[in-house]
Amino acid sequence: MNEPQAPAALGSLPLDELSDQSDLAADELQPGGPDDGDESPGRFAGITPPRRRGGAGRFITDVIVELGFLPQSRVDAAVEEGRAAGGSPEEVLLQSGALSSDQLARATAERFGLDHVDLTVYQPDVTAVGLLTPQAARRYNAVPIGFHSNGHLLVAMSDPSNVLAIDDLKLMTGYEIRPAVASSEDIGGLIVKMNRLDEAVAEATEGEDDDEEDPTLVADIRASATDAPTIKLVNSIIAQAVEDGASDVHFEPHGRDMRVRFRVDGVLHETTTIPRRMMPGVISRVKIMADLDIAEKRLPQDGRVTLQVEGHHVDVRIVTLPSSGSEGVVMRLLDKEAVLLTLDALGIRDSARIRFEEGFQQSYGAVLVTGPTGSGKSTTLYAALNTVNSVEKNIITIEDPVEFQIPGINQMQVNLKAGLTFAAGLRSMLRADPDIIMVGEIRDGETARIAVEAALTGHLVLTTLHTNDAPSAVTRLTEMGVAPFLTASAVDVVVAQRLARRLCNYCKRRTVLTMETLKAANFPDAAFDIEAYEPVGCARCSHTGYRGRVGIYEVMTLSDEIREMTIARESADVLRTKAVSDGMKLLRDDGLEKVKLGVTSIAEVARVAA
Numbered sequence: 050m051n052e053p054q055a056p057a058a059l060g061s062l063p064l065d066e067l068s069d070q071s072d073l074a075a076d077e078l079q080p081g082g083p084d085d086g087d088e089s090p091g092r093f094a095g096i097t098p099p100r101r102r103g104g105a106g107r108f109i110t111d112v113i114v115e116l117g118f119l120p121q122s123r124v125d126a127a128v129e130e131g132r133a134a135g136g137s138p139e140e141v142l143l144q145s146g147a148l149s150s151d152q153l154a155r156a157t158a159e160r161f162g163l164d165h166v167d168l169t170v171y172q173p174d175v176t177a178v179g180l181l182t183p184q185a186a187r188r189y190n191a192v193p194i195g196f197h198s199n200g201h202l203l204v205a206m207s208d209p210s211n212v213l214a215i216d217d218l219k220l221m222t223g224y225e226i227r228p229a230v231a232s233s234e235d236i237g238g239l240i241v242k243m244n245r246l247d248e249a250v251a252e253a254t255e256g257e258d259d260d261e262e263d264p265t266l267v268a269d270i271r272a273s274a275t276d277a278p279t280i281k282l283v284n285s286i287i288a289q290a291v292e293d294g295a296s297d298v299h300f301e302p303h304g305r306d307m308r309v310r311f312r313v314d315g316v317l318h319e320t321t322t323i324p325r326r327m328m329p330g331v332i333s334r335v336k337i338m339a340d341l342d343i344a345e346k347r348l349p350q351d352g353r354v355t356l357q358v359e360g361h362h363v364d365v366r367i368v369t370l371p372s373s374g375s376e377g378v379v380m381r382l383l384d385k386e387a388v389l390l391t392l393d394a395l396g397i398r399d400s401a402r403i404r405f406e407e408g409f410q411q412s413y414g415a416v417l418v419t420g421p422t423g424s425g426k427s428t429t430l431y432a433a434l435n436t437v438n439s440v441e442k443n444i445i446t447i448e449d450p451v452e453f454q455i456p457g458i459n460q461m462q463v464n465l466k467a468g469l470t471f472a473a474g475l476r477s478m479l480r481a482d483p484d485i486i487m488v489g490e491i492r493d494g495e496t497a498r499i500a501v502e503a504a505l506t507g508h509l510v511l512t513t514l515h516t517n518d519a520p521s522a523v524t525r526l527t528e529m530g531v532a533p534f535l536t537a538s539a540v541d542v543v544v545a546q547r548l549a550r551r552l553c554n555y556c557k558r559r560t561v562l563t564m565e566t567l568k569a570a571n572f573p574d575a576a577f578d579i580e581a582y583e584p585v586g587c588a589r590c591s592h593t594g595y596r597g598r599v600g601i602y603e604v605m606t607l608s609d610e611i612r613e614m615t616i617a618r619e620s621a622d623v624l625r626t627k628a629v630s631d632g633m634k635l636l637r638d639d640g641l642e643k644v645k646l647g648v649t650s651i652a653e654v655a656r657v658a659a
Contacts, residue, residue, distance in 0.1 A: 095171025096229070097155070099162045110138050112156040119147060150232040151555075154207065158230035166194065166205050168235035169555070169587050177202060178239075180222045186240045189214040190233060197227060205231035205239070238589055241292045279330040282323070283338075287365070289320070290382055291358045296423065298382065300335070302328060302375035314550045314598050315423065315657075328375070335378050339367040346376050353450065364450055383452050392432050395425075396599035396643065401634060404604040408542030409433045409511060412484075415504035417543045419516040425548045425600055426513040427452055430487055433511060434458060443482055447474040448489035463489070471496045479503055488512035494530035501531050504539040518636065519545040519605035520624035523615050537612040545603040547636060547657040549649045550595035556587035557594070562644075562651055570655040571637060582647040599648055601640045601658055605633050 110124045119142070127138040127147070134141070142148035151167070158165035173194040180202070186192050191206040191214060202224035206214070209228040219226050286309055290298045295311035300323075307323040323331055333343045339352030350369045355362060366381040392402060408416040416433070418426045431453055434444060438457050449463035449471070459481075461474050471488060472495040478486055479499075490513050491497045504510040516522045522543045526536045560583045567575035584594020605628045607615070614624055629635065634642075640654030 095167040095169070097158070097165040097167070099159050099164070101162065107160055109153075109156055109160055112160045113139075113142075113148065113152070116152075116156055116159060118152045118156065123147060150234045154230050154232040154235075157207075157209065161209055161230070163209055164229040166203075166229045166231045166235075168194070168205060168231050168239055169589055171195075173239065180224075181218070183240055185221060186236075189218060190236055191218060191228075192236055192239050193218075193222060194229075194239075196224075201225045201227040203227050203229055205229050205236055207231065207233040207236055234589065279327065279334050282327070283331060283334050286321070287356065287363075287380070287382075288358050290380075291361060291363055291384065296382060298380040300331065300378040300380075302372065302377055307331070307377075314593075314595060315548055316550070316593075332369075332376055332378060335367060335380070336369065339365075341367070341369065347371055364452070366450070383450065392436065395429060395432055396648070397429075397602050397604075398642075400632060401602045401604040401639065404542060404606050405433070405544055405602075406436075408544075408606070409437060409509065411509060411541065413504060413507045413509055414541040415501065415510045415512070415539045417512060417514050417522050417540060419514045419519060419522045419543065419545045420547060421515065421517075423548070424546055425598075426546065427489065429544065429546060429600065430511050430513065431455065434485070434487060437485065442484040444485040444487070445478045445481060445483045446487035446489070447471055447478065448487075472499055475499045475503070479506075479508070483508060485509045485511065490514070491529070497526055497529045497531050498535075501526070501535050501539045505535065510539075516545070518621070518625065519543040519603050519633070520621040520628060523607075523611075523624060524621045527615075527618065533616050533618055537607070537615040540607055542607070543605045545605075545636060547601045547640075548598045549601050549640060549643070549653040549657050550593075551597040551599050552582055552584055552647065552649055553587060553590035553594055553596045555589045556585040557582040557647065558585050566651065570651050572641065579645060581644050581651060583650055584652075594650075595653070599643060601636055601643065601654065603633065603636045603639065606631070 110128060113119055114121050114124055124138065124142075127141040127145075130141045131138040139148065139153055143150065143153060155165050171194065173192070174196065177193040177195050180193050181191075189206070189211070190208065191204050193202050194205050195203040197203060202218075202222055204215075204218060204226050206228050207230070208214075209230055215226045215228060286298060290311050293311055293313055295313050296315075297312040297317075299308075299310040299312070299317065301308050301310065305325045307325070307328045309320045309323060310317045311320050336343045336350070336352075338354045338356075340354075341350045341352045349371060351367065353364065353366045355364050357363070361384055364383040366383070368379045368381075370377045370379065392406075397405060405416075408414070418429050420426050427448075434446075434455060438444060438455065440457070444458045445461065446458060447461045447463065451460045451462045454460070461469075461478070463469055463471060463474065471490070471492060475486070475488060475496060476499060486500075486503055486508050488496065488500050488510065491500060500510050500512055514522050514525060516525050520543075522545075523536055523540065526540075527533050560581055561578050562581050563578050564575045567579070586592035586594045590596040605611075605624075608627075608631055611624060611627055611631075614627060636658040637654060640649070640658045641651075643649050644651050644654055
């Protein structure tokens with residue numbers, strides 16, 4: 050490349066000289082490339098120059114105090130904590146939540162005398178972004194975002210002191226590198242947005258016209274399913290879904306095209322569209338991956354496959370759905386290497402947590418977790434198992450499928466073709482000297498009876514059940530053929546839960562919920578207005594206003610009175626009334642507490658716990 054060169058490459062300079070090269074002002078940036086001409090400084094929103102150039106010798110903690118992010122006393126305490134734990138004070142401050150990642154990036158930029166870039170405001174140049182592959186961007190935690198008028202490439206980095214990375218980026222892009230500092234979260238979000246789906250669709254359809262499909266021109270479906278462009282498209286969709294944290298991928302034929310939707314944080318949104326002529330090849334490719342019959346289009350099929358995506362082992366469950374004149378596919382993604390959540394991260398608090406912990410800390414009895422599909426029941430049980438897991442206890446699970454691998458726990462997977470059902474596996478587990486048993490789901494009366502009997506014979510049984518609330522679980526077991534006196538003796542705690550989307554911490558806005566708003570959200574007893582937060586939307590949360598999910602819980606302990614009511618076959622409504630008088634907090638009330646804390650919105654609580 051023949052772009053103008055700086056007097057010296059930044060990557061070849063010592064760290065304390067990095068700041069000396071930062072005299073290229075932000076207004077010298079050019080959004081279109083090195084040859085676009087001069088631009089007005091006001092156009093480059095999101096770039097903040099340092100207060101002073103130089104100063105690389107300062108401690109980052111001194112800069113944090115200087116910028117007014119934290120008082121000196123809090124920083125000094127973090128320094129001591131870091132020494133004791135063998136970590137850095139900024140890591141301590143980040144983990145405690147006292148300092149945000151964006152504040153740390155701002156302090157880092159100030160320390161080295163470099164520009165700070167807010168990637169939620171600054172609009173990256175697509176030409177610059179395209180100079181680096183997503184894989185390389187992840188490796189260096191850096192993304193090119195624009196050009197300077199002298200030809201230098203502006204690169205957003207979380208660690209500008211990594212001069213080796215700067216040297217590598219110079220060789221890979223062919224440009225002299227000018228580092229700027231952005232938060233790791235913002236850089237990660239931009240990397241995720243380096244989406245290649247549309248390019249994959251364009252490559253796969255290159256040379257095809259949009260005319261009505263001619264049967265004489267349609268290639269063999271099996272051959273088209275193994276074409277490189279089709280394989281690349283399907284792989285790109287799956288990889289993008291994993292990067293976005295999607296739990297499900299929907300391939301849905303509509304008219305002439307097929308839309309692709311991801312379910313992220315429990316809500317579906319459209320991602321891309323596949324042209325009609327590609328639909329048979331894409332569907333067949335997915336079927337081949339799951340070892341399904343590609344010729345069968347009239348009946349639903351289901352299968353699974355384990356893939357490795359960006360170093361993650363992902364279990365994919367695939368279901369085909371025949372429709373009039375076409376066929377759709379739904380893929381459920383389970384990241385087997387996902388980090389196990391703790392009870393703190395799940396959001397179960399106060400008395401609900403105490404009741405739940407008392408249940409699974411016992412040496413015998415049954416703990417039921419209920420809720421609809423996708424409400425996080427298994428994740429809650431995993432968190433409980435992770436709490437009680439120790440070398441002194443033999444813990445055995447039977448699941449369909451094994452979603453997360455837990456060290457130290459014996460996990461068995463249902464295999465219907467081999468005759469390994471929940472009931473059959475549960476019988477075998479009882480002969481294997483278990484202390485704690487986890488049954489992934491009670492689906493039939495036989496499994497329910499064996500689980501209850503196991504809880505009565507000295508084992509702690511953790512399992513899930515599909516009911517709308519906690520009291521209904523007791524009546525559901527009766528409906529499944531379990532004698533009420535057995536249920537009353539075996540079950541100790543029932544947990545009902547839902548997952549609500551968390552408000553984005555960066556853009557949520559304070560608001561006041563009036564009594565009318567609360568009553569409309571199914572809180573008829575609201576007697577006064579409350580302060581809360583509402584979603585706004587920013588680049589960090591893909592303009593949804595939400596990022597991540599939190600659990601909403603209802604925990605019922607079976608007291609002596611509730612056990613007597615169970616034996617008397619009282620209705621779920623009667624049991625609920627008694628449980629509330631005993632201190633149980635209903636789902637919607639727990640949701641309202643999280644609204645008051647600014648964790649979620651009243652609209653989310655009304656959506657999932659109405």
